[in-house]
Amino acid sequence: MLDPLQAVRIALGSIGSAKLRSSLTTLGIVIGVAAVIANVSLGASFNQFFNDEIGAVGSNFIVIYSQNINVFFDNELELIENTPGVVGVSPIYQQMAKVTYLSTSRQIDIQGVNEDYSEVANFQMKGGTFLTDKDRFVAVLGEEVADEKFDKKISVKNPIEITFRREDGGVITQKFIVKGIIKDPGTTFAQTGVEPEIRIFIPIDVMNEILGVDSFGGFFVKAESLDVVTATGDEIDKRLARNLGVSGRDLDNDDAKPYVIFDQIEILEETNQLSAALTTLLTSVALISLIVGSIGIMNIMLVTVAERTKEIGLMKSIGFSKNDILTLFIIESMVVGLIGGVVGTAMGIAAALVVNDFLDLPNIFPISQIVIGFVVSISVGLIAGVYPANKAATMNPVDALRKE
Incomplete structure (x- = not known):
């Protein structure tokens, strides 16, 4: 049975013997992982930026604007003040x-x-x-x-x-x-x-x-907490609609109401959806680089198998089993992926820092996503190395030793 540490040493020796080829092989993984890490970080940074921006606008707020004149009066102000969950309200003109x-x-x-x-x-x-x-x-x-x-x-x-x-x-x-x-x-x-x-x-x-005048143009309302903003806003909406003669069946029809109402949660959800869609799009594009990188690893490993045919035959002749050869080439492929993952992660973080600084965004680096980047890079190396490794492991040692 091949010692795993020995397999890693052999893999590193093989990679080091062809530095230029190995560097070009890992380049696709480096670019892919860097792009994924940078884009995920940018998405998280944009999301935090939007949250901070909205938080600067107000705290647990609900905004109500009339769409016509002479809609809101003292009666509506009192109605909102007496709504459960409301801790502050200002009329606006x-x-x-x-x-x-x-x-x-x-x-x-x-x-x-x-x-x-x-x-x-x-x-x-x-x-x-x-x-x-x-x-x-x-x-x-x-x-x-x-x-x-x-x-x-x-x-x-x-x-x-x-x-x-x-x-x-x-x-x-x-x-x-x-x-x-x-x-x-x-x-x-x-x-x-x-x-x-x-x-x-x-x-x-x-x-x-x-x-x-004795009317108001709208109201700026504060709820007890962010957890009750939506429920408080819904209750205000029901009370205002009933008070202004909007029928119950038109409660969800904004065109039937003489006012517009929205809250902090709705804006947060909209911005989170926007940043999530942006992150998904950018990350999907970045994953293409990982696919290209995996193809590069597979190609280079096939070339490596072809170049080391006699070596494989010799290894089999001195007692290396099929599983030993398979393990050796898979580990070599995974090491290439790991190196690409480490370098790519460092480059992705560096790129995100530069862009965040340029756009004046907070620096957010989800640890889970960085771990996923490592796992993906190793997995890409593993998957890309299976076919070449299997090809090497199934070689006939006699035919391999005859190979010029």
Whole structure:
């Protein structure tokens, strides 16, 4: 019986005697494994990036927007506040308005909100504090508005003027004192429409009073935890639909409702599906390289068998059994695959680090996937080496020794 360690030494000797050929043989495995590792890592990194982006938008949030005017009033606000699982809710009213600071005017999106908005949206303050329900003519600015929109930076306690246009066509200009500046969350995920860095927030009671309205454009809701977001959102949807006269059979028909509702879980699922599809596509392409690499190993092992025919005959003549020859060539093939797996994994991790740094993504390397990369590379070597090894093992020793 051939000693496994002896078989490995013989395999390494055979590989080392033909370095160029062995290097070219492992190249396909190296490229394939590197591509698989890099793509799996990129998929996991994108997934974590999306999760971080959504988490920066808000915590356990549910967003509700009306599709028509005069849909939501105090009655709907109270209904949502009393829904089980809700720990915070802010009504929203939004209008683009002219904002003047010193001698410069800009069109800025103004949002009327209450004090719960900050908690739901996970705001971090760069300076000052956020609104309270007792505030009147004060404003909280996004960092981009305060630092970049005007000729001079706006600071806390600076006065600004906001010119609103009422539904009746009238125009009202009101002075506000800057109470706080919201730190830019650095997220590029705008699906929720929060984007605090480009907005100005004022008390919603003041905004409605100026505009002469008593309705809301929507609600930003916080659930108790991420685990109950979906259930809480569904309950809010049922209550709003019933309250607004939407029939039970149309509850799942978004076109039948005068509002849109979605939550953090739905967005997470959409982005996870996107990143999973992207990872699957890229990994499938990378697996082609592994197939090519396995063909390369099989070819080179067949060449090796042909070149070592006399050696095989000699080994059989001195007592090596069919199983010994089979084991020897299979181990040699697996060693080639293992070397390719080690080098490919290192190259894949290095490539992922470079790309993640370039795209400003978190570095995520699933250990299970790296282990799978090793297993796949060894398996490829094993499968590709079976036929050549069997061919070598079944040679007639007399015919092999006669081979020139």
